Amino acid sequence: MTATAPHQPDVAAALAAVRRVRPLVHCITNDVVMNSTANALLALGASPVMAHAPEEAAGIAAGAAALVVNLGTPTRWRAEAMRLATAAARAGGIPWVMDPVGVGSSPWRHDLARELAGARPTVIRGNAREILSLAWGETDGAGVDSEAGVSEAAREAARALAQEQGCVVAVTGFVDFVSDGERELHVHNGHPLMARVTGTGCMLGAVLAACLGAGAPPFDAAVAALVLFGLAGERAGAGDVGPGTFQVRLFDALAALGPDDLARDARIAP
Amino acid sequence: MTATAPHQPDVAAALAAVRRVRPLVHCITNDVVMNSTANALLALGASPVMAHAPEEAAGIAAGAAALVVNLGTPTRWRAEAMRLATAAARAGGIPWVMDPVGVGSSPWRHDLARELAGARPTVIRGNAREILSLAWGETDGAGVDSEAGVSEAAREAARALAQEQGCVVAVTGFVDFVSDGERELHVHNGHPLMARVTGTGCMLGAVLAACLGAGAPPFDAAVAALVLFGLAGERAGAGDVGPGTFQVRLFDALAALGPDDLARDARIAP
Amino acid sequence: MTATAPHQPDVAAALAAVRRVRPLVHCITNDVVMNSTANALLALGASPVMAHAPEEAAGIAAGAAALVVNLGTPTRWRAEAMRLATAAARAGGIPWVMDPVGVGSSPWRHDLARELAGARPTVIRGNAREILSLAWGETDGAGVDSEAGVSEAAREAARALAQEQGCVVAVTGFVDFVSDGERELHVHNGHPLMARVTGTGCMLGAVLAACLGAGAPPFDAAVAALVLFGLAGERAGAGDVGPGTFQVRLFDALAALGPDDLARDARIAP
Numbered sequence: 001m002t003a004t005a006p007h008q009p010d011v012a013a014a015l016a017a018v019r020r021v022r023p024l025v026h027c028i029t030n031d032v033v034m035n036s037t038a039n040a041l042l043a044l045g046a047s048p049v050m051a052h053a054p055e056e057a058a059g060i061a062a063g064a065a066a067l068v069v070n071l072g073t074p075t076r077w078r079a080e081a082m083r084l085a086t087a088a089a090r091a092g093g094i095p096w097v098m099d100p101v102g103v104g105s106s107p108w109r110h111d112l113a114r115e116l117a118g119a120r121p122t123v124i125r126g127n128a129r130e131i132l133s134l135a136w137g138e139t140d141g142a143g144v145d146s147e148a149g150v151s152e153a154a155r156e157a158a159r160a161l162a163q164e165q166g167c168v169v170a171v172t173g174f175v176d177f178v179s180d181g182e183r184e185l186h187v188h189n190g191h192p193l194m195a196r197v198t199g200t201g202c203m204l205g206a207v208l209a210a211c212l213g214a215g216a217p218p219f220d221a222a223v224a225a226l227v228l229f230g231l232a233g234e235r236a237g238a239g240d241v242g243p244g245t246f247q248v249r250l251f252d253a254l255a256a257l258g259p260d261d262l263a264r265d266a267r268i269a270p
Numbered sequence: 271m272t273a274t275a276p277h278q279p280d281v282a283a284a285l286a287a288v289r290r291v292r293p294l295v296h297c298i299t300n301d302v303v304m305n306s307t308a309n310a311l312l313a314l315g316a317s318p319v320m321a322h323a324p325e326e327a328a329g330i331a332a333g334a335a336a337l338v339v340n341l342g343t344p345t346r347w348r349a350e351a352m353r354l355a356t357a358a359a360r361a362g363g364i365p366w367v368m369d370p371v372g373v374g375s376s377p378w379r380h381d382l383a384r385e386l387a388g389a390r391p392t393v394i395r396g397n398a399r400e401i402l403s404l405a406w407g408e409t410d411g412a413g414v415d416s417e418a419g420v421s422e423a424a425r426e427a428a429r430a431l432a433q434e435q436g437c438v439v440a441v442t443g444f445v446d447f448v449s450d451g452e453r454e455l456h457v458h459n460g461h462p463l464m465a466r467v468t469g470t471g472c473m474l475g476a477v478l479a480a481c482l483g484a485g486a487p488p489f490d491a492a493v494a495a496l497v498l499f500g501l502a503g504e505r506a507g508a509g510d511v512g513p514g515t516f517q518v519r520l521f522d523a524l525a526a527l528g529p530d531d532l533a534r535d536a537r538i539a540p
Numbered sequence: 541m542t543a544t545a546p547h548q549p550d551v552a553a554a555l556a557a558v559r560r561v562r563p564l565v566h567c568i569t570n571d572v573v574m575n576s577t578a579n580a581l582l583a584l585g586a587s588p589v590m591a592h593a594p595e596e597a598a599g600i601a602a603g604a605a606a607l608v609v610n611l612g613t614p615t616r617w618r619a620e621a622m623r624l625a626t627a628a629a630r631a632g633g634i635p636w637v638m639d640p641v642g643v644g645s646s647p648w649r650h651d652l653a654r655e656l657a658g659a660r661p662t663v664i665r666g667n668a669r670e671i672l673s674l675a676w677g678e679t680d681g682a683g684v685d686s687e688a689g690v691s692e693a694a695r696e697a698a699r700a701l702a703q704e705q706g707c708v709v710a711v712t713g714f715v716d717f718v719s720d721g722e723r724e725l726h727v728h729n730g731h732p733l734m735a736r737v738t739g740t741g742c743m744l745g746a747v748l749a750a751c752l753g754a755g756a757p758p759f760d761a762a763v764a765a766l767v768l769f770g771l772a773g774e775r776a777g778a779g780d781v782g783p784g785t786f787q788v789r790l791f792d793a794l795a796a797l798g799p800d801d802l803a804r805d806a807r808i809a810p
Contacts, residue, residue: 051372053378056379199575244787301571325616326649522784525783
């Protein structure tokens with residue numbers, strides 16, 4: 001039995017829906033995290049399909065319950081697959097998550113991210129630096145890690161991006177922030193070791209797509225995914241563990257967490 | 271000391287041969303499982319070489335003891351490498367495994383799979399849905415997971431495919447089925463968590479190639495690989511484990527299993 | 541407190557510098573090890589950026605503290621990215637590591653390796669077979685594993701290559717060897733299970749780049765990385781572990797090892 005406060009997204013219901021629906025999530029993601037992303041979805045109870053050839057991206061997206069497009073390690077052909085898959089998702093009314101990994105890494109990647117952001121993503125998920133870069137066009141030559149919390153600047157960027165694109169924006173970090181341009185929430189679940197394992201943000205983007213694919217409304221799906229993944233991190237990081245053990249336990253936790261755990265342990269704040 | 275029944279493949283001998291020969295297995299496989307496939311082969315005692323550039327695929331295949339070609343995450347260039355490598359394997363009498371991952375995902379992938387199936391694979395390994403799609407041309411838009419057991423329809427498709435291509439066909443699932451068009455066996459080893467970790471089927475295809483590369487006859491190699499991998503799954507899944515821990519223990523089990531374990535614990539049935 | 545002998549590289553200082561500087565390490569590496577390499581750098585305390593599109597390779601390399609270029613699973617476009625990134629590194633005075641994985645696998649890969657070796661790498665790291673192939677042009681059709689110790693032939697090849705290219709050469713195996721053409725040292729840290737997990741050499745190359753990126757002189761960085769990674773292997777392999785557990789513990793050890801551990805447990809010999 002879940003006990004969600006009236007005005008909060010029903011995060012327990014979102015997880016229950018993923019377990020019931022087992023949504024097929026089409027992932028066009030980066031070379032670094034393809035394995036861990038598929039494993040995160042399987043652990044959660046969703047069904048991943050990883051495919052990024054332009055020859056088949058549109059058809060596979062059209063048959064999926066949700067799509068996630070992740071901009072890490074882009075190539076010109078994967079960019080083409082992203083264009084085709086997002087167009088098919090849009091045409092088919094299929095929800096999709098855009099994960100602008102390293103959007104500030106190069107002008108080329110930034111242009112691609114801006115183009116895709118204009119193709120009506122349902123949710124955009126990035127760390128503060130990525131959301132700032134995507135919203136305001138700032139680029140930098142640095143990597144994808146960020147230890148920044150949610151600055152007011154990042155909140156402003158998220159709100160602006162959400163209003164501009166008519167989507168939900170999730171800013172992830174030690175504290176997460178979700179905005180649809182009007183409603184806003186912070187999620188405090190998580191663990192510092194999540195920044196010591198590659199691809200946790202990317203896995204989260206796929207988990208978010210799974211929640212969308214199971215039918216959760218976009219704002220709720222974003223909050224639910226942040227709570228769920230953050231709680232998995234808290235469980236995985238309990239005790240004195242290193243980053244290798246942490247990653248293994250993260251998959252275990254994604255499989256073990258139930259809707260009641262989310263209802264009880266979600267730390268959501270205005 | 272092994273105690274294999276007279277008419278059954280000598281699965282213990284196949285593992286012993288892999289350990290003795292340490293066959294070099296050339297893998298042209300998908301982006302999701304490249305790391306776990308190399309690790310499965312290393313854990314087993316084989317020697318992996320992962321290479322998928324058309325510029326070098328033929329030469330590397332020609333120098334390998336066996337080849338595995340896996341159709342997950344195909345690209346046009348990887349398809350070209352597959353054509354060149356399988357031609358080199360055929361010319362050199364090198365056994366090779368075809369793993370038609372997600373063959374029904376798109377017409378393009380289906381055409382590629384049919385083309386490669388015509389290039390004389392030694393063994394074809396797929397789940398029931400993939401074997402049905404490869405044999406009868408049915409396509410679907412769904413992912414690569416299947417919880418179906420071995421239906422009579424899948425058995426029929428496997429027999430037909432084996433006869434058509436003159437090869438062995440292995441259908442994997444909760445129960446596995448092997449046919450060379452005349453002889454048939456079922457393998458009952460395995461664990462449900464194998465469906466909760468990505469790439470277990472792909473790893474199995476590579477393990478099968480290792481058995482071929484060590485000199486096992488195709489039918490025996492297929493049965494041995496199914497028993498070996500299934501037993502590794504049983505060991506990895508013993509107790510109350512999650513999918514992250516399961517995957518780690520799967521590699522441990524592949525390294526720890528010996529020929530006597532296979533002879534004792536194989537569950538092979540007509 | 542560290543107690544390094546007068547004429548030995550200060551391996552403790554190199555690790556302390558990585559922890560302090562958190563260098564951004566640009567990795568153009570192979571498809572098999574991209575995830576584990578990023579995780580090794582994160583566990584160590586460095587910041588990885590994995591990117592291999594020609595469209596952005598130069599710019600990202602120019603903004604990094606160090607670059608590692610790894611020749612496993614090459615493609616024509618990744619080769620182009622390597623050319624652009626190494627040119628940018630050279631132009632910007634950014635140290636870079638060349639890891640000629642499987643250089644003898646094909647004439648095409650050998651030519652690429654020779655071309656890149658001429659682009660002024662700071663350190664070249666390979667196993668004995670790779671260094672022999674790179675130095676003397678011998679090619680073979682075999683895989684990338686080698687159980688050979690440091691033969692005098694490999695030492696000769698390393699010295700010659702170091703003098704020819706004006707760089708440091710590290711030959712890794714059960715015993716490691718470092719030469720800058722004049723100075724030479726052997727490193728005895730390590731564990732046999734490192735040969736049963738894919739990508740340990742590749743991770744080492746990235747760790748070496750992290751030491752360079754934190755400011756260690758090339759010879760010292762090579763020795764420090766070999767000691768550091770070898771010690772992590774010793775810790776990970778302690779007790780009766782299989783290769784799956786070993787890999788998990790390797791990341792834990794990379795995070796847990798401190799400068800004092802290196803000063804105390806380094807096994808460096810003339």
